[in-house]
Amino acid sequence: xxxxxxxxxxxxxxxxxxxxxxxxxxxxxxxxxxxxxxxxxxxxxxxxxxxxxxxxxxxxxxxxxxxxxxxxxxxxxxxxxxxxxxxxxxxxxxxxxxxxxxxxxxxxxxxxxxxxxxxxxxxxxxxxxxxxxxxxxxxxxxxxxxxxxxxxxxxxxxxxxxxxxxxxxxxxxxxxxxxxxxxxxxxxxxxxxxxxx
Amino acid sequence: xxxxxxxxxxxxxxxxxxxxxxxxxxxxxxxxxxxxxxxxxxxxxxxxxxxxxxxxxxxxxxxxxxxxxxxxxxxxxxxxxxxxxxxxxxxxxxxxxxxxxxxxxxxxxxxxxxxxxxxxxxxxxxxxxxxxxxxxxxxxxxxxxxxxxxxxxxxxxxxxxxxxxxxxxxxxxxxxxxxxxxxxxxxxxxxxxxxxx
DNA sequence: TTGACCCTTGATTGAACGTTCAACTAATCA
DNA sequence: TGATTAGTTGAACGTTCAATCAAGGGTCAA
Numbered sequence: 001x002x003x004x005x006x007x008x009x010x011x012x013x014x015x016x017x018x019x020x021x022x023x024x025x026x027x028x029x030x031x032x033x034x035x036x037x038x039x040x041x042x043x044x045x046x047x048x049x050x051x052x053x054x055x056x057x058x059x060x061x062x063x064x065x066x067x068x069x070x071x072x073x074x075x076x077x078x079x080x081x082x083x084x085x086x087x088x089x090x091x092x093x094x095x096x097x098x099x100x101x102x103x104x105x106x107x108x109x110x111x112x113x114x115x116x117x118x119x120x121x122x123x124x125x126x127x128x129x130x131x132x133x134x135x136x137x138x139x140x141x142x143x144x145x146x147x148x149x150x151x152x153x154x155x156x157x158x159x160x161x162x163x164x165x166x167x168x169x170x171x172x173x174x175x176x177x178x179x180x181x182x183x184x185x186x187x188x189x190x191x192x193x194x195x196x197x
Numbered sequence: 198x199x200x201x202x203x204x205x206x207x208x209x210x211x212x213x214x215x216x217x218x219x220x221x222x223x224x225x226x227x228x229x230x231x232x233x234x235x236x237x238x239x240x241x242x243x244x245x246x247x248x249x250x251x252x253x254x255x256x257x258x259x260x261x262x263x264x265x266x267x268x269x270x271x272x273x274x275x276x277x278x279x280x281x282x283x284x285x286x287x288x289x290x291x292x293x294x295x296x297x298x299x300x301x302x303x304x305x306x307x308x309x310x311x312x313x314x315x316x317x318x319x320x321x322x323x324x325x326x327x328x329x330x331x332x333x334x335x336x337x338x339x340x341x342x343x344x345x346x347x348x349x350x351x352x353x354x355x356x357x358x359x360x361x362x363x364x365x366x367x368x369x370x371x372x373x374x375x376x377x378x379x380x381x382x383x384x385x386x387x388x389x390x391x392x393x394x
Numbered sequence: 395t396t397g398a399c400c401c402t403t404g405a406t407t408g409a410a411c412g413t414t415c416a417a418c419t420a421a422t423c424a
Numbered sequence: 425t426g427a428t429t430a431g432t433t434g435a436a437c438g439t440t441c442a443a444t445c446a447a448g449g450g451t452c453a454a
Contacts, residue, residue, distance in 0.1 A: 005431080022310050023220040035432050038413080097417060101306070103402065108367045109298070109306040112218050122367045152376035153362060159377050162363060163356025170305050170319045179349035179427095182358050187384040202401080224442055234403050239443065241401095 006044045006179055008034040013055050018103040022052060027119050056121035063128045078136035086181050093168055101165040130154045143192045160184045203241045205231040210252050215300040218307050219249060253318035260325045274335035283378050286358055292367055298362040328353045340389040357381045
């Protein structure tokens, strides 16, 4: 059986919102990419914003299986998993010539006054990402001193990724991403050294 | 003499692009806020994008006099100047109930395939900000070891600000901003301690 | 007084937008 | 067979958008 209409719509919207943003993606864009007629789209989704909600839910549910698992496959060390995750964003930037960054970050800054449901889903996406990094840090807890704030460090990691993507795209220079990651590495090593040394 | 038409247009556009973003701000919005008629706007600016260019030039030229100088007035220590700058973004977030973030960061992520002239102006804005922070670090060079990468640290500072704004807005929780700044403080102190200790 | 120049006016244009809807098809069940 | 339901179709609608333009006001030098 071919992918059903609803799935095709959401997948097309995920791709286009990622590529062009929400406002710049028209319903017509989504229709032509998904090969669906407008009536069918509005049969499943009352409006454009409901489609955005479905997209954000799909992203959230995909963070584990579609983002983390492929990256972490074959990597056991929890700290290296964090830097491998950052490396996957780096790779996307380079391979797509700075076209694809982080879809959630872009949407979070593009939508200036989002509906509460949209805002909460953006937050849920960040939360899933931060939570995964925080868990990695927790698995390496023995390398850090007792009071280390893993939550804050995980949030900083998100900032390094989002900021690195933003700068690298704007300057069209991956060095901005690499330097941010290098600073994070220094910071993490510094926090770890206090204990292990 | 009253402010001339051209100035009123640019100031209205700066405000609206900051508040609502580029795509969501219509020419009609700018006209009604600046109390100008469409013909006058198009007399000075061939199109909407030319207005964006003017706005980005105005932001760039205002980073020193309109952003840094007010914040740094009365603060001499170069490291404290950096954290005071971050504090000014924190204050804007809290005082406007997460309405106003960083206008450049929002535009940089909103505009997915900007014209080269726009991209270069976004980069010029970031560059001015990073450069100012880098200069502060340079003034405190004696507190760091010789090989310290001030450029990378300044870029990380921008990431902490932009990422902090993004997270605080999305979660509607200033704690995300504060924790990022606290991590940066720890990192800076750690780099400084190696030398001064 | 004249005319050239700079700037303003606001109705108007046509394209693009999100959305609607009545008609249609195909499969399911009584 | 006939009724019901689920899903599809694409033309059409009203709105909003960026952009245009013919007309004209204000100023100043000649």
